[in-house]
Amino acid sequence: MYSVTVRDHMMIAHSLRGEVFGPAQRLHGATYIVDATFSRAELDPDGVVVDMGRATEELHGVLADLRYSNLDEVPELAGRNTTTEVLARLIADRLAGRIEAGALGESARGVARIGVTLRESHIAWASYERAL
Amino acid sequence: MYSVTVRDHMMIAHSLRGEVFGPAQRLHGATYIVDATFSRAELDPDGVVVDMGRATEELHGVLADLRYSNLDEVPELAGRNTTTEVLARLIADRLAGRIEAGALGESARGVARIGVTLRESHIAWASYERAL
Amino acid sequence: MYSVTVRDHMMIAHSLRGEVFGPAQRLHGATYIVDATFSRAELDPDGVVVDMGRATEELHGVLADLRYSNLDEVPELAGRNTTTEVLARLIADRLAGRIEAGALGESARGVARIGVTLRESHIAWASYERAL
Amino acid sequence: MYSVTVRDHMMIAHSLRGEVFGPAQRLHGATYIVDATFSRAELDPDGVVVDMGRATEELHGVLADLRYSNLDEVPELAGRNTTTEVLARLIADRLAGRIEAGALGESARGVARIGVTLRESHIAWASYERAL
Amino acid sequence: MYSVTVRDHMMIAHSLRGEVFGPAQRLHGATYIVDATFSRAELDPDGVVVDMGRATEELHGVLADLRYSNLDEVPELAGRNTTTEVLARLIADRLAGRIEAGALGESARGVARIGVTLRESHIAWASYERAL
Amino acid sequence: MYSVTVRDHMMIAHSLRGEVFGPAQRLHGATYIVDATFSRAELDPDGVVVDMGRATEELHGVLADLRYSNLDEVPELAGRNTTTEVLARLIADRLAGRIEAGALGESARGVARIGVTLRESHIAWASYERAL
Numbered sequence: 001m002y003s004v005t006v007r008d009h010m011m012i013a014h015s016l017r018g019e020v021f022g023p024a025q026r027l028h029g030a031t032y033i034v035d036a037t038f039s040r041a042e043l044d045p046d047g048v049v050v051d052m053g054r055a056t057e058e059l060h061g062v063l064a065d066l067r068y069s070n071l072d073e074v075p076e077l078a079g080r081n082t083t084t085e086v087l088a089r090l091i092a093d094r095l096a097g098r099i100e101a102g103a104l105g106e107s108a109r110g111v112a113r114i115g116v117t118l119r120e121s122h123i124a125w126a127s128y129e130r131a132l
Numbered sequence: 133m134y135s136v137t138v139r140d141h142m143m144i145a146h147s148l149r150g151e152v153f154g155p156a157q158r159l160h161g162a163t164y165i166v167d168a169t170f171s172r173a174e175l176d177p178d179g180v181v182v183d184m185g186r187a188t189e190e191l192h193g194v195l196a197d198l199r200y201s202n203l204d205e206v207p208e209l210a211g212r213n214t215t216t217e218v219l220a221r222l223i224a225d226r227l228a229g230r231i232e233a234g235a236l237g238e239s240a241r242g243v244a245r246i247g248v249t250l251r252e253s254h255i256a257w258a259s260y261e262r263a264l
Numbered sequence: 265m266y267s268v269t270v271r272d273h274m275m276i277a278h279s280l281r282g283e284v285f286g287p288a289q290r291l292h293g294a295t296y297i298v299d300a301t302f303s304r305a306e307l308d309p310d311g312v313v314v315d316m317g318r319a320t321e322e323l324h325g326v327l328a329d330l331r332y333s334n335l336d337e338v339p340e341l342a343g344r345n346t347t348t349e350v351l352a353r354l355i356a357d358r359l360a361g362r363i364e365a366g367a368l369g370e371s372a373r374g375v376a377r378i379g380v381t382l383r384e385s386h387i388a389w390a391s392y393e394r395a396l
Numbered sequence: 397m398y399s400v401t402v403r404d405h406m407m408i409a410h411s412l413r414g415e416v417f418g419p420a421q422r423l424h425g426a427t428y429i430v431d432a433t434f435s436r437a438e439l440d441p442d443g444v445v446v447d448m449g450r451a452t453e454e455l456h457g458v459l460a461d462l463r464y465s466n467l468d469e470v471p472e473l474a475g476r477n478t479t480t481e482v483l484a485r486l487i488a489d490r491l492a493g494r495i496e497a498g499a500l501g502e503s504a505r506g507v508a509r510i511g512v513t514l515r516e517s518h519i520a521w522a523s524y525e526r527a528l
Numbered sequence: 529m530y531s532v533t534v535r536d537h538m539m540i541a542h543s544l545r546g547e548v549f550g551p552a553q554r555l556h557g558a559t560y561i562v563d564a565t566f567s568r569a570e571l572d573p574d575g576v577v578v579d580m581g582r583a584t585e586e587l588h589g590v591l592a593d594l595r596y597s598n599l600d601e602v603p604e605l606a607g608r609n610t611t612t613e614v615l616a617r618l619i620a621d622r623l624a625g626r627i628e629a630g631a632l633g634e635s636a637r638g639v640a641r642i643g644v645t646l647r648e649s650h651i652a653w654a655s656y657e658r659a660l
Numbered sequence: 661m662y663s664v665t666v667r668d669h670m671m672i673a674h675s676l677r678g679e680v681f682g683p684a685q686r687l688h689g690a691t692y693i694v695d696a697t698f699s700r701a702e703l704d705p706d707g708v709v710v711d712m713g714r715a716t717e718e719l720h721g722v723l724a725d726l727r728y729s730n731l732d733e734v735p736e737l738a739g740r741n742t743t744t745e746v747l748a749r750l751i752a753d754r755l756a757g758r759i760e761a762g763a764l765g766e767s768a769r770g771v772a773r774i775g776v777t778l779r780e781s782h783i784a785w786a787s788y789e790r791a792l
Contacts, residue, residue, distance in 0.1 A: 001524070001525050001526075002481045002484070002485070002522070002523065002524050003522065003523045003524075003525075004480070004481065004520075004521075004522045004523075005520065005521050005522070005523075006519060006520050007386070007518070007519040007520070008519070009385045009386060009387070011288075011292050011293055011294050011384070011385070012292055012293055013277035013278075013291050013292050013293035013334070014277075014293070018178040018179075020178050020180070020183045020185075020186075020237075021178075021183075022185060023331070023332040024275075024332055026332050026333065026334070027277050027333075027334045028275050028276055028277050028293060028331075028332040028333060028334070029275055029276055029277035029278070029292060029293010029294055029295075030275050030293055030294070030295045031293075031294045031295040031296075031384055031385050032295075033385065033386050043479075043481055043482070046414040046416050046417075046477065046479070047414075047476075047477035047479040047481060047482050048416070048479050048481055049481055049522065051416045051417075052480075052520050053416075053418060054416075056519075056520070067287070067292075068287040068288055068290050068292040069290065069291075069292060070277070070290070070291045070292065080179075081178065081179035083175075083178070083179040083180050084136070084184075085134045085136065085175055085179065085180055085181055086175070086179050088134070089134070105416075120275070120295055121273045121275070121295050121297065122139070122271070122273060122297050122782060122783075123138060123139040123140070123188075123273070123782075124136075124137065124138050124139070124184050124188070125136075125137050126134070126135065126136045126137070126181065127134065127135045127136075127137075128133070128134050128135075129133050129135075130133075139782070141781045141782060141783070143684075143688050143689060143690050143780070143781070144688055144689055145673035145674075145687050145688050145689035145730070146673075146689070150442040150443075152442050152444070152447045152449075152450075152501075153442075154449060155727070155728035156671075156728055158728050158729065158730070159673050159729075159730045160671050160672055160673050160689060160727075160728040160729060160730065161671060161672055161673035161674070161688060161689010161690055161691075162671050162689055162690070162691045163689075163690045163691040163692075163780055163781050164691075165781065165782050199683070199688075200683040200684055200686050200688040201686065201687075201688060202673070202686070202687045202688065212443075213442065213443035215439075215442070215443040215444050216400070216448075217398045217400065217439055217443060217444055217445055218439070218443050220398070221398070252671070252691055253669045253671070253691050253693065254403070254650060254651075254667070254669060254693050255402060255403040255404070255452075255650075255669070256400075256401065256402050256403070256448050256452070257400075257401050258398070258399065258400045258401070258445065259398065259399045259400075259401075260397070260398050260399075261397050261399075262397075265788070265789050265790075266745045266748070266749070266786070266787065266788050267786065267787045267788075267789075268744070268745065268784075268785075268786045268787075269784065269785050269786070269787075270783060270784050271782070271783040271784070272783070282574040282575075284574050284576070284579045284581075284582075284633075285574075286581060307743075307745055307746070310678040310680050310681075310741065310743070311678075311740075311741035311743040311745060311746050312680070312743050312745055313745055313786065315680045315681075316744075316784050317680075317682060318680075320783075320784070344575075345574065345575035347571075347574070347575040347576050348532070348580075349530045349532065349571055349575060349576055349577055350571070350575050352530070353530070369680075386518060386519075386535070387518075387534060387535040387536070387584075388532075388533065388534050388535070388580050388584070389532075389533050390530070390531065390532045390533070390577065391530065391531045391532075391533075392529070392530050392531075393529050393531075394529075403650070405649045405650060405651070407552075407556050407557055407558050407648070407649070408556055408557055409541035409542075409555050409556050409557035409598070410541075410557070419595070419596035420539075420596055422596050422597065422598070423541050423597075423598045424539050424540055424541050424557060424595075424596040424597060424598065425539060425540055425541035425542070425556060425557010425558055425559075426539050426557055426558070426559045427557075427558045427559040427560075427648055427649050428559075429649065429650050463551065463556075464551040464552055464554050464556040465554065465555075465556060466541070466554070466555045466556065516539070516559055517537045517539070517559050517561065518535070518537060518561050519537070546706040546707075548706050548708070548711045548713075548714075548765075549706075550713060608707075609706065609707035611703075611706070611707040611708050612664070612712075613662045613664065613703055613707060613708055613709055614703070614707050616662070617662070650667070651666060651667040651668070651716075652664075652665065652666050652667070652712050652716070653664075653665050654662065654663065654664045654665070654709065655662065655663045655664075655665075656661070656662050656663075657661050657663075658661075
């Protein structure tokens with residue numbers, strides 16, 4: 001199995017609901033270092049999993065919808081707890097949608113799995129991995 | 133599959149038995165940067181794999197039993213070769229025991245897998261991963 | 265010259281004022297990885313710059329006043345642009361005040377300089393350094 | 397499952413063929429930080445996956461064939477697009493061959509999987525993983 | 529003293545002249561992770577050393593002249609040994625020129641020092657620092 | 661000012677004397693990631709601060725005297741508190757001695773300063789810097 005990972009980041013504000021979150025129930029924020037991993041069993045004709053340049057652009061595009069925002073006020077996220085895990089899935093699902101829509105090119109349709117990791121600090125991170 | 137990782141560290145002395153270890157057969161020591169990863173297929177009602185705060189506390193508690201010690205003199209480890217791999221398993225098993233005992237809360241019983249990585253330097257690390 | 269550095273982090277929300285900040289004028293947030301460096305020409309009688317344990321505690325204490333908050337609503341910061349540079353100075357000044365107040369012990373009064381670096385992402389950080 | 401990873405690096409020149417590579421079609425170069433991961437279900441009699449020292453030597457030996465070269469002129473690579481993915485596989489296959497030839501010792505024949513990751517920058521990397 | 533650092537990278541081919549370089553006398557290549565640090569005693573009216581966004585753009589622009597090239601064939605570098613140290617200075621000097629030309633804005637003229645670090649691997653890097 | 665840094669590591673056991681060290685008064689150990697930085701105002705005729713290869717070898721040689729040992733039993737360290745700060749100075753002084761003895765070559769005598777940083781974990785490190 002081959003995989004390729006590209007890294008970007010976003011800086012957002014949000015609050016979490018639930019006693020388990022303690023002080024993180026208050027409005028605060030985070031820098032998420034975002035790693036998107038694309039995997040497949042065989043390489044495409046150019047010898048790559050996906051074009052790293054296009055993968056970087058698509059990841060950048062997905063994050064652009066959230067970057068520099070207060071997630072508590074983003075309509076699509078209304079009623080959701082924007083934990084690191086939930087955001088990892090949101091980003092993975094949107095990347096999967098872009099691949100299925102052809103945004104990374106025809107050969108990228110051969111991608112079998114997507115994984116997204118959000119590092120919220122030097123001591124904590126969360127991931128979501130799914131099939132395409 | 134979702135996962136969450138928290139990081140801590142411990143500083144210990146020990147020696148290894150077996151010619152394969154060369155100079156590491158002498159009493160020496162290590163800082164282990166310890167990453168504990170918890171995975172499950174679905175999130176709990178709060179939208180998390182485990183509460184990162186509690187996971188951090190439990191990892192800290194497991195490491196407290198070993199931290200600032202000479203592993204050669206820890207009774208529970210008598211007769212064992214405390215390689216990085218063996219320590220990774222020891223920590224993973226103890227974390228699994230704590231989850232099963234409810235230390236991370238009821239919803240953490242949904243954790244399906246635990247992985248532990250011990251980084252012994254910038255150029256070498258070892259991991260152990262197991263089901264719960 | 266000797267120096268010692270300890271690392272912690274904080275997660276905050278804020279907005280910045282000034283056209284130069286572009287989309288960061290909106291309410292967003294950041295994880296700051298905070299490195300505090302203490303320097304002096306000669307070590308204290310224990311052979312250290314400062315006790316790393318106490319330095320870690322004091323840094324944690326200084327960050328506790330800001331952690332999990334919306335800096336736009338922190339009274340002491342009213343009217344200030346909480347850029348990474350400004351926050352680096354704020355933390356350095358508060359650490360200096362704690363040293364001068366004896367919080368790190370008598371021998372820590374020998375610290376000559378304090379530097380604070382705030383890493384806001386994997387590609388950008390800011391620092392402030394001052395004498396005591 | 398246990399695993400052990402050792403890290404080394406190599407600095408090479410090469411060019412890539414295919415419009416998808418844009419400016420990387422020109423002769424340029426890269427530092428690849430190379431992580432080789434060895435995995436197996438049970439440890440060997442010494443309590444390790446593989447001897448880290450020997451694994452480091454074998455990885456170094458595999459990279460020695462490519463280090464400080466222009467990959468466009470390496471006979472064995474003639475006609476191949478030396479993408480990061482392709483190089484990850486090449487290194488993994490050569491490590492597998494060395495294990496099968498006994499270079500890491502008899503007990504290393506118990507290694508079940510090898511994974512190789514090549515980091516080409518702080519924001520992009522590629523991996524290949526295979527069974528033995 | 530305040531400082532701000534932004535990070536980018538470039539991938540180049542080159543060869544070095546001089547026996548001291550051993551195998552690096554052959555045509556090979558490198559990824560340089562480039563950190564540019566700007567320092568000044570007082571912040572500008574916006575509360576920053578330089579606008580991080582513009583600093584990132586200017587660093588990107590300076591690297592664009594070298595990125596994906598064979599430095600042995602870059603006319604401006606003819607006859608120079610493109611060691612990591614020499615490249616660090618070249619980039620620092622070009623950034624200084626851009627600041628003096630006003631590319632980072634009027635207030636950036638208050639920058640007192642520029643430092644550039646090029647990381648060529650996880651175990652080696654070089655820097656150059658100068659006044660403006 | 662130019663500088664070059666090379667990285668290596670060592671794994672040692674030791675204990676610290678003084679109540680301030682708390683549990684670190686017990687025999688424990690550490691991995692120190694060691695960065696040695698060499699600085700000078702002008703480059704040598706080859707265009708380098710020092711030959712990175714030789715600097716790496718000399719640092720390795722200096723660490724070889726301490727690596728895989730119990731510092732409490734090293735005769736030269738008898739009666740000294742082997743704090744991270746003290747070890748940073750010890751290594752810097754030994755590197756300075758090697759440069760003065762010509763081990764890095766004639767041109768390395770132009771090195772003006774040496775700095776050594778020992779990272780004992782992901783959250784704490786110490787440095788010593790001196791003139792030659």
